[in-house]
Amino acid sequence: MKTPEVDLPKGIEAHFGESPQQVALALADTVAEFLRSRLQSAQSASLAVSGGSTPVPFFQALSRKQLEWSRVDVLLVDERWVDEANGASNTKLVKENLLRNNAAAARYLSLKHKGATPDEGLSAAQAELARLTRPLDVLILGMGNDGHTASLFPDAPELAHAMDPGNPETLAAMTPPSQTQQRITLTYALMREARFTALHLKGSDKLDTLKRALSQPDDLLTMPVRGFLKPGLQIFWSKQ
Template structure:
């Protein structure tokens, strides 16, 4: 394929393909390979994924990978504060598409806990994640056309704290006025420090968003994805 003309930051690895299913398969193979390496060195490994429609082929491909899933802690990078049976629930997507086949043995840590609001449920979320080892091993991010990733939205009143390099919290509530649902999200420091990070994207509009983000790389508050455009990032993209 003709490589999109983007001046990628130094150290960013770019994996481009014409077919979204093949790109998803390539990402699944890369993730499974990294998890196997980590499980050879440690008793457990962690995998953080993102929701939405783009990762569904990746979820299905990864669920077929044969590895020691019972030693993998699986969680979402963020979640909408809706019941699990709600169509907007990413937890539902993970259960239906990733926690299948071999991957059904993974230890799923749910970001959606009891409580009318994410603020009310935040302590329960922290308790759910209390045994999670840091740094995270594998992180798969998506990106919106406003430059948000996870639920680190530019208009979220909680963004400054969640994006602070000094933030000591693993999770935060996120209540961006631009979104119809309140959310809970992992904060920037644990996401930033993951051992393997991939940005999984589909569509030319996402490349345009990346171009805008790269043009002013230091302004992370207006486009939080900028906090991840650094050496070691793997970008997996298809039209």
């Protein structure tokens, strides 16, 4: 495959592949090795992942890795405010594809709690994450064609608060008009601290979106993913 032409800033590493499976395996190898290394010096490690269809083969590959999974905390970067039985639930996706095989021993920290809205469940979700050791060890992000990542949507009225790098909170309730469901998301302040961050993408449209994001890197509120396009980021992209 001809390597795509993307003018990446210094310090950002790219892993480009032909197939989603190829890239998913490479990402799973990289994440497993990082977690394995962290567990040599830390009592526990954390893994924050994204929902959607793109990470499914990554989840399945990672679930089979030999790790001390009982010492790994797994959480989502965001969640739709729906019941777990709902097909739109990211929790359902993670439990069915990642928290199985060897990774069934991991501890899952849920963002979805009782309450009709994310605001109503926010305090319970924050209490759940109080057990989380900061900074996050591994952060796996996706990206929408509008430049959102996690549930940091450009049209959400809560975006400035959720993107504030000085925000002391771990979570924010999000109500973007462009989305069918209300959301809860990790804050930018929490995610930007992660020891290892990967952006997992698929398709030519996402490559075009990435190029747009890179063209004006300082305009974070227009395309929130720009907040993560900094040295240390690893981009895993497949053509298909």
